[in-house]
Amino acid sequence: MRPHATTPATVPTRRAFSERMAEYGAVDGEFVVFEADIGYSTFSHLFGDKYPERYFNMGIAEGNMVSAAAGMAADGRTVVVSSYGVFITMRALESVRTFVCYPDLNVKFLSSHGGFTPAIDGVTHQATEDIANMTTLPNMKVLVPADTWSSKKLFDVALQTPGPVFVRLMRDPVLDLYETGDPFRMGGSHVVIEGAHVTIAAYGDIVFEAIEAAGILAKDGIGAEVIDMYSVKPFDREALLKSLDKTGALVVAENHQRRNGLGYELSNFCLKNKVVPFENLGLEDTFAESGSYGKLLEKYGLSKTHIADAAKRILRRT
Amino acid sequence: MGTFGSASRHLAKRRQDWRRILKTADQGKRKHTFEERVAFLTEKTKEVRSRIIDMIYKAKSGHPGGALSAADIVTALYFDVLRVDPANPRWPDRDRFLLSKGHACPVVYSCLAMRGYFGLEHLDTLRQFGSILQGHPIRKTPGIDMTTGSLGHGLSIGLGMALDGKLRGKDYDVYVMLGDGEINEGLVWEAAMAAAKFRTDNLIAIVDRNRLQMDGCCDDVMPMGDIAAKFKAFGWKTYEINGHDMAEILRTIEKARKVRGKPACIVANTVKGKGVSYMEDRFEWHGKCPDADQLSCAMKEIWGEDS
Numbered sequence: 001m002r003p004h005a006t007t008p009a010t011v012p013t014r015r016a017f018s019e020r021m022a023e024y025g026a027v028d029g030e031f032v033v034f035e036a037d038i039g040y041s042t043f044s045h046l047f048g049d050k051y052p053e054r055y056f057n058m059g060i061a062e063g064n065m066v067s068a069a070a071g072m073a074a075d076g077r078t079v080v081v082s083s084y085g086v087f088i089t090m091r092a093l094e095s096v097r098t099f100v101c102y103p104d105l106n107v108k109f110l111s112s113h114g115g116f117t118p119a120i121d122g123v124t125h126q127a128t129e130d131i132a133n134m135t136t137l138p139n140m141k142v143l144v145p146a147d148t149w150s151s152k153k154l155f156d157v158a159l160q161t162p163g164p165v166f167v168r169l170m171r172d173p174v175l176d177l178y179e180t181g182d183p184f185r186m187g188g189s190h191v192v193i194e195g196a197h198v199t200i201a202a203y204g205d206i207v208f209e210a211i212e213a214a215g216i217l218a219k220d221g222i223g224a225e226v227i228d229m230y231s232v233k234p235f236d237r238e239a240l241l242k243s244l245d246k247t248g249a250l251v252v253a254e255n256h257q258r259r260n261g262l263g264y265e266l267s268n269f270c271l272k273n274k275v276v277p278f279e280n281l282g283l284e285d286t287f288a289e290s291g292s293y294g295k296l297l298e299k300y301g302l303s304k305t306h307i308a309d310a311a312k313r314i315l316r317r318t
Numbered sequence: 319m320g321t322f323g324s325a326s327r328h329l330a331k332r333r334q335d336w337r338r339i340l341k342t343a344d345q346g347k348r349k350h351t352f353e354e355r356v357a358f359l360t361e362k363t364k365e366v367r368s369r370i371i372d373m374i375y376k377a378k379s380g381h382p383g384g385a386l387s388a389a390d391i392v393t394a395l396y397f398d399v400l401r402v403d404p405a406n407p408r409w410p411d412r413d414r415f416l417l418s419k420g421h422a423c424p425v426v427y428s429c430l431a432m433r434g435y436f437g438l439e440h441l442d443t444l445r446q447f448g449s450i451l452q453g454h455p456i457r458k459t460p461g462i463d464m465t466t467g468s469l470g471h472g473l474s475i476g477l478g479m480a481l482d483g484k485l486r487g488k489d490y491d492v493y494v495m496l497g498d499g500e501i502n503e504g505l506v507w508e509a510a511m512a513a514a515k516f517r518t519d520n521l522i523a524i525v526d527r528n529r530l531q532m533d534g535c536c537d538d539v540m541p542m543g544d545i546a547a548k549f550k551a552f553g554w555k556t557y558e559i560n561g562h563d564m565a566e567i568l569r570t571i572e573k574a575r576k577v578r579g580k581p582a583c584i585v586a587n588t589v590k591g592k593g594v595s596y597m598e599d600r601f602e603w604h605g606k607c608p609d610a611d612q613l614s615c616a617m618k619e620i621w622g623e624d625s
Contacts, residue, residue, distance in 0.1 A: 071478020
């Protein structure tokens with residue numbers, strides 16, 4: 001693919017996703033949306049404003065919301081459940097597992113406030129274990145759009161993929177990367193920068209740090225290939241192998257606990273299929289805290305310089 | 319395995335009678351009187367109870383106490399109340415039934431097999447590897463509307479089904495049977511709150527108030543007080559009945575179905591282990607399997623005659 005230029009995003013991914021959901025209400029006249037009294041935060045109200053009879057505010061009660069969504073989906077209807085990641089993936093985890101994933105129902109999760117993107121809200125609202133919880137569940141698919149266009153496209157992908165799909169979204173706008181028309185699919189990825197020496201795999205907000213890191217590395221003559229692994233489960237094995245055949249080194253960076261995130265999954269994959277020098281950046285067995293997003297990236301080791309340093313470390317170029 | 323013989327012998331002796339009764343019932347050439355329905359269902363509960371015990375005995379595992387306390391109500395549902403088609407388990411217009419207290423599933427499995435959703439021979443495979451009859455209900459089993467058994471979720475799921483019915487303009491009802499221990503779960507009350515908000519008058523909760531839960535008396539484990547009053551406070555229409563009085567069961571469900579503008583809850587006072595004297599009101603029989611002598615004794619008591 002062409003080298004991707006980034007521009008400041010005007011809307012956060014949570015809003016872009018919900019905007020598409022409201023548009024899609026006309027495409028698919030049957031799906032309904034459940035929310036738990038944060039519709040103006042997740043922007044799910046954009047759907048509710050247009051389709052009030054298909055929009056259910058279940059109150060501040062996420063467990064009931066998800067189990068009721070399972071009941072609503074039991075005879076084939078698609079339900080989009082919207083809330084914050086911490087509530088969907090932890091408070092309602094058993095409902096997600098036993099009543100959505102086990103019966104393999106068409107429930108899609110609009111999960112805002114992924115990672116520490118709700119930086120100023122503090123740890124209670126930062127979903128830094130959501131990917132671990134969701135990827136572990138059989139039948140669950142996990143998508144993480146990085147920007148406006150990918151959020152809209154991945155809404156379509158989520159609705160058109162049978163069974164449960166979890167979509168992690170961000171609180172604040174970061175950057176835009178893709179152009180209208182760029183394709184997205186379940187199990188896909190995009191190489192957003194090509195390079196020959198090291199592969200950097202990331203998803204969501206950290207894709208932009210990876211792009212910046214590639215710029216730093218380029219100054220040192222290191223060609224970094226950045227892959228946007230927007231489909232976290234299933235992930236794009238072929239694209240990863242193709243990239244590693246070229247670069248032979250892998251850095252995974254994610255706004256998530258380092259344990260049991262994409263890094264663990266890809267390292268396991270590499271151990272079985274292609275052993276390469278490897279580094280995995282994420283929260284190192286710690287919670288984050290309140291503060292600006294940029295400060296948190298620095299303190300918790302996910303900034304562009306951390307990613308670039310990790311790449312140099314595994315290339316023994318420090 | 320002579321004791322099986324005693325169970326089977328009872329069934330064989332009565333099979334002819336049932337065929338006759340069922341045939342009459344299914345033909346529907348004339349409307350049965352209320353007394354006839356009650357008599358028919360009362361007779362059916364004997365077979366349901368005997369199959370519950372037989373099934374758990376063969377599986378060497380299961381939950382007889384709560385299955386027996388629910389037996390009269392579940393029999394009434396499957397053999398009189400529910401609009402279902404065993405030949406088409408996913409018929410979109412069917413009434414739904416969720417056994418939220420899923421551990422009592424032998425009572426539902428018995429009714430489903432007796433209604434012809436699957437062969438009676440499957441009852442002998444309860445809890446075994448490869449069986450369609452899992453330890454707790456799953457929706458792959460013909461006639462099971464949803465996976466249940468992790469306590470506290472059934473009312474929420476029923477609420478979702480009720481909302482789906484409303485949105486589709488269907489007139490089906492959703493029945494959810496809860497345990498009185500199960501309602502310790504906070505999720506039940508989240509669902510109670512939401513069902514009142516959405517005025518799901520097609521949702522009927524039935525609480526099997528047998529007053530025992532796994533570790534002992536409900537009042538000792540976690541006193542729930544006046545359960546009907548609690549549902550009423552949430553905005554539900556409520557009823558209290560004797561859950562073993564078939565006439566009262568039928569009359570009350572009929573009333574609950576006609577409620578408009580709010581969901582209905584029937585608190586059914588029952589006896590755990592009902593029908594088998596040594597199990598009655600004993601929490602130890604929540605999840606215990608009878609031995610051969612106990613099986614034999616249970617069969618005699620259920621059928622009310624010497625075998």
